[in-house]
Amino acid sequence: MFASCADPETLTGLNWLACYLTNGKHLLFYQSFGTVMLLLVITAPVALAFGFLGASAARSHVAPFRWLGKSYTSIVRGVPDIAFFLFFVIALDQAFEWLRHQVKCPDWGQPIRQGSDFVVCDAAKLPLSSSPQWVHETYGFALAVLTFAIVFGAFAANVLFGAMRSVPHAQMETAEAYGFSSRQAFWRILVPQMWLYALPGLSNLWMILIKATPLLFLLGVEDIVYWARELGGSKTARFSDYPHGDWRMWYFGALLVFYLLLTKVSEVALDRLMTRLSHGQATSGGEAQRKAAA
Amino acid sequence: MKKIVLSAAALAMTAGMAMAESHSMTVRMGTEGAYPPFNYLNDDGEVDGFERELGDAICETAELTCEWVTNEWDSIIPNLVSGNYDTIIAGMSITDERDEVIDFTQAYFPPDPSAFAAMSDSFDGTGVIAAQTGTIQASHVASMDGAQLVEYATPDETIAALRSGEADAVLADKSFLEPIVAEDADLVFSGGDVMLGGGIGMGVRESDTELKEKLDAAIAKLKEDGTVNTLIEKWFDGMEAPY
Structure with a gap:
């Protein structure tokens, strides 16, 4: 990166460190922090949407919807995350390829399953094997987001389902007495107020989601854990211009600080949100605010 | 109009296929x-x-x-x-x-000989031996008498385990171990080579x-x-x- 880094063997002390920390591999490491943040930013709303759909379905008056919503939450919540993460990524990928195969190559003569091989025609590969590496990476990342959203959506559904039931029933009855249809009562009375009851559970989920991001590494996305391990491993002078011993401790230490900072910032932000939502509500938080103001 | 659109689409598709074929796989x-x-x-x-x-x-x-x-x-x-x-x-x-x-x-x-890298010459083929998961070396260690296998996900972690004393020796391809042993005065080859794999x-x-x-x-x-x-x-x- 710097001109002075051309000959690393002559460098010492801070100069060496500056060059070391800005080599190509480290730049990829820094980028991977962006990958993790991007995952959080995309997954959180998608998972919330999944959760909302799941919770709405679970309290639906139509029985099949109710079954669907209930079984979604109970199945996903009951199976270990890691099994889901490994299963979904392979299963979703193969399901997409199978569908594309049916559409694009209807007259393909060979079976799709050949022993342990999963073979679809070239045009059905997702992404096409001729597409550049970044497409493959984006596709892998999208699969990861979808998997995270499905898993965390189930937990969010459960939280929201509980929150919907916590909104005082008397309010819904009042709404109906004023002539609201049940749809209107749902959107205008229930949904705006349920967030207060959902927030403690959702903030908990958010914290767990932050902690779960290293699972990206399991899904084959080159995230911060991958690079920390790769960079921290000892390097011999023959294969690197910056030989060093086993530095994994420092790299994983940096990750620790990063995650602690991230959770701390979220905690502060969520506390503020809670204060805002409690305003004027008939809950202990709202009551405390009222007393403090008086 | 519909016909034009269709034939244009067909043309585009055949052109696309021709493109794909002219590129190498x-x-x-x-x-x-x-x-x-x-x-x-x-x-x-x-x-x-x-x-x-x-x-x-x-x-x-x-x-x-x-x-x-x-x-x-x-x-x-x-x-x-x-x-x-x-x-x-x-x-x-x-x-x-x-x-x-x-x-x-x-x-x-x-076929490349596999070798044991250890901290001292006294390694005699017994004790805790590190190898990478799913390698021929790991299955070889598993079949050795008096040796206990510890597996690691990456080759680098096997070496780290040896340096930290968690393992008495590492069994890996000699060509992988050679540059590492050459640069680290603490590590030696010990216990002889074994021929594995085809x-x-x-x-x-x-x-x-x-x-x-x-x-x-x-x-x-x-x-x-x-x-x-x-x-x-x-x-x-x-x-x-x-x-």
Whole structure:
């Protein structure tokens, strides 16, 4: 990166460190922090949407919807995350390829399953094997987001389902007495107020989601854990211009600080949100605010 | 109007197909990127090493467009089988066990002795021995009397375990251990070499016979014209030209 880094063997002390920390591999490491943040930013709303759909379905008056919503939450919540993460990524990928195969190559003569091989025609590969590496990476990342959203959506559904039931029933009855249809009562009375009851559970989920991001590494996305391990491993002078011993401790230490900072910032932000939502509500938080103001 | 749109679409499609055919086939090369000198990530974060140079030469000879992909060693075979990439070129020894799941091209690297690296000369083949998960060395240690196997996900972690005293020795390909032992005064080779495996080849899906033939032909050609020998001599100090 710097001109002075051309000959690393002559460098010492801070100069060496500056060059070391800005080599190509480290730049990829820094980028991977962006990958993790991007995952959080995309997954959180998608998972919330999944959760909302799941919770709405679970309290639906139509029985099949109710079954669907209930079984979604109970199945996903009951199976270990890691099994889901490994299963979904392979299963979703193969399901997409199978569908594309049916559409694009209807007259393909060979079976799709050949022993342990999963073979679809070239045009059905997702992404096409001729597409550049970044497409493959984006596709892998999208699969990861979808998997995270499905898993965390189930937990969010459960939280929201509980929150919907916590909104005082008397309010819904009042709404109906004023002539609201049940749809209107749902959107205008229930949904705006349920967030207060959902927030403690959702903030908990958010914290767990932050902690779960290293699972990206399991899904084959080159995230911060991958690079920390790769960079921290000892390097011999023959294969690197910056030989060093086993530095994994420092790299994983940096990750620790990063995650602690991230959770701390979220905690502060969520506390503020809670204060805002409690305003004027008939809950202990709202009551405390009222007393403090008086 | 509808007809024009349809024929335009048909034209575009045939043009697209013609384009696809004129381009050479793209082959995705799966490697581990953590096993120098065979394959590793260089300071720029790119795949480098003996297999990178050899793989590029193979692709040029076979007129394929190659794209390099890294994957964890643990899941390198399942991801080949499910089609995430088309070949494994990761210092993988040809064994009967693996041959049941995937196919191998002919070897591009001769059967290489495996060696024990230890902290002292006194290592006698017993005690805790570290090896990478799913390697021929790991199964060899498992079959040794008086030895206890500890497995690690990456080759680098086996060395770290040896240095920290968690393991008494590491069993790995000698060509991988050589540069490490050479640079670290604390480490020595001990307990003699063992011959394992039937050479190192490229792995392909069993259904991919066409690709396998292409790669085989390219490797044979490169062996004949001496490219493989030159690369082996370049990347492996003191190794004689085998082909």
